[in-house]
Every structure is written in structure tokens, then in C-alpha cells.
Amino acid sequence: MSTEPRTDLRSGTAGWPGGWRRRRRRARIRAVTRTIGIVACSAEGAALCYRTICLEAAAVMGEHNHPEIVLHSIPMARHMVHVRVDDWQPVAELLLHSAEQAAKAGAQLAICPDNTVHQAFDRMIGRSPIPWLHIARVVAEEASRRGWRRLGVLGTKYLMSGPVYAEALAAHGIAMEVPAAEQREAIDTIIFKELVNAVVRDESRRYLQERIAELARAGCEAIVLGCTELPLILEAGDSPLPLLDSTRLLARAALREALRPAPR
Numbered sequence: 089m090s091t092e093p094r095t096d097l098r099s100g101t102a103g104w105p106g107g108w109r110r111r112r113r114r115a116r117i118r119a120v121t122r123t124i125g126i127v128a129c130s131a132e133g134a135a136l137c138y139r140t141i142c143l144e145a146a147a148v149m150g151e152h153n154h155p156e157i158v159l160h161s162i163p164m165a166r167h168m169v170h171v172r173v174d175d176w177q178p179v180a181e182l183l184l185h186s187a188e189q190a191a192k193a194g195a196q197l198a199i200c201p202d203n204t205v206h207q208a209f210d211r212m213i214g215r216s217p218i219p220w221l222h223i224a225r226v227v228a229e230e231a232s233r234r235g236w237r238r239l240g241v242l243g244t245k246y247l248m249s250g251p252v253y254a255e256a257l258a259a260h261g262i263a264m265e266v267p268a269a270e271q272r273e274a275i276d277t278i279i280f281k282e283l284v285n286a287v288v289r290d291e292s293r294r295y296l297q298e299r300i301a302e303l304a305r306a307g308c309e310a311i312v313l314g315c316t317e318l319p320l321i322l323e324a325g326d327s328p329l330p331l332l333d334s335t336r337l338l339a340r341a342a343l344r345e346a347l348r349p350a351p352r
Contacts, residue, residue: 125195133316240303243314
């Protein structure tokens with residue numbers, strides 16, 4: 089008796105997970121995917137974004153499969169010298185250069201898994217050779233889809249006091265709360281002295297949990313992890329409120345976009 093799996097021609101299965109119809113569909117998906125360009129700023133944020141795309145693509149593209157990805161990384165130090173003095177035009181030029189290099193390597197859409205530098209987004213998007221997804225707009229769309237009207241936002245001090253999330257959330261009629269100024273400084277220190285260097289401390293987690301509890305008391309319905317390294321220290325079980333992980337939401341949006349046919 090043959091030990092080969094029997095093929096059910098009606099269902100397209102072949103006795104083990106998959107089947108010829110599923111394999112043909114995945115082959116078609118591979119043929120139409122667009123190449124994602126990751127414009128990196130911090131190593132940890134870019135790595136988490138890259139890893140999320142690769143791991144979650146398998147569900148629709150098959151095991152060990154994902155869209156082609158190009159990553160271009162200018163050292164974060166070159167961004168920060170301008171961010172610290174509130175000079176966003178040079179940051180825009182760095183983002184544009186990365187997009188141009190990614191496009192030359194084959195990228196057809198760009199993402200930047202760094203919330204803070206999106207303050208320079210509008211200064212460069214009109215000159216970019218490829219389209220972008222905006223991280224805060226992706227988060228705002230998800231919050232609106234889930235019906236939330238007031239969010240707490242955690243991130244760098246530049247992000248929490250800047251316009252990136254205020255504008256993106258306001259476009260959906262969503263209010264924004266952030267910690268007090270002294271607390272923003274402390275969170276900024278946790279990010280730049282610990283998380284971007286892959287240092288995770290329990291006492292820092294507890295500090296962030298206290299800030300989340302305060303935002304919950306202020307009426308927030310969910311918390312935006314508006315720094316791409318915050319998911320390294322905060323998970324769903326660490327918070328009394330739902331978490332909007334900007335890094336993973338951006339990665340998933342890029343994956344969805346890569347699976348759409350390119351505009352003609």
C-alpha cells in the first residue's frame with residue numbers, strides 16, 4: 089500500500105498542512121510582494137521591526153518566507169545631534185538619504201521604526217523616491233478602529249512634547265495625555281541610557297508602570313508605546329491598560345502594504 093498522502097482535489101489539501109492550492113496561492117503572493125525599506129535609527133527598534141515582519145509574514149507567505157527587505161542605517165548619533173537642538177531639517181535630509189539608498193537597493197516602500205524623527209517627516213516626504221508609512225498615523229488608525237478616544241503616550245521627551253502624536257491622533261478626534269515634565273525627563277533617560285543599549289532594568293519597568301497607572305487615572309483608555317524600544321521593557325501583562333506597540337503596528341502595516349500589488 090502506498091504511504092504517499094492522498095490528495096483531496098476538492099479541498100486542495102494533501103494529507104499534511106498545505107496542499108497544492110495553498111502552495112499556488114503562496115507562490116502568487118511571493119510573485120507580487122513589494123520590497124520593504126527600513127530606514128533605521130536605533131539598532132534595537134530597527135531589529136524588532138525587521139524581526140516582526142519576518143516572523144509574521146509566515147502566516148500568509150509560508151514557513152521561513154517574507155517580503156524582501158532592505159535596511160539602511162545612519163548612526164543614531166548623527167540624528168541626535170540635531171534632535172537635541174530642535175533642528176529638524178537636517179534630520180529630514182538624513183531620512184531622505186536613507187530612503188534614496190534603500191530605493192537604489194530595490195525598496196519600493198519605506199518605514200522608519202523611530203517615532204521621534206517623524207517630526208521631520210513632512211520636510212522630506214515630497215522628495216522621497218518611494219512612498220512611506222507614517223508610524224504615528226498607523227497607530228492612530230488602529231486606535232480609532234478600536235474606538236478609543238483618549239490615549240496616554242510614552243516616548244522620548246522630544247516625542248511626548250512634540251507634534252507627531254498630537255497631530256496624528258487629533259486627525260481621528262482622539263485626545264492625548266503625557267506624563268509631567270519631570271517624568272518625561274526620567275522616561276527619556278530610561279530610553280537613551282538603557283533601552284537603546286539593550287539594557288532592561290526592573291526598576292525602570294516599575295517606574296513606567298507607575299506612569300501608566302497615573303495616565304489610567306487621568307482617563308486614558310490605552311497607552312501608546314511611542315518609542316520603538318519600549319516593547320523591550322513593557323508587555324501586555326505589565327500594564328493595566330491595553331498597549332499600542334508602535335513598532336509592531338508599523339511592521340504589520342508594512343507587511344500588509346508589501347502584499348498589495350504595486351500601483352501602476
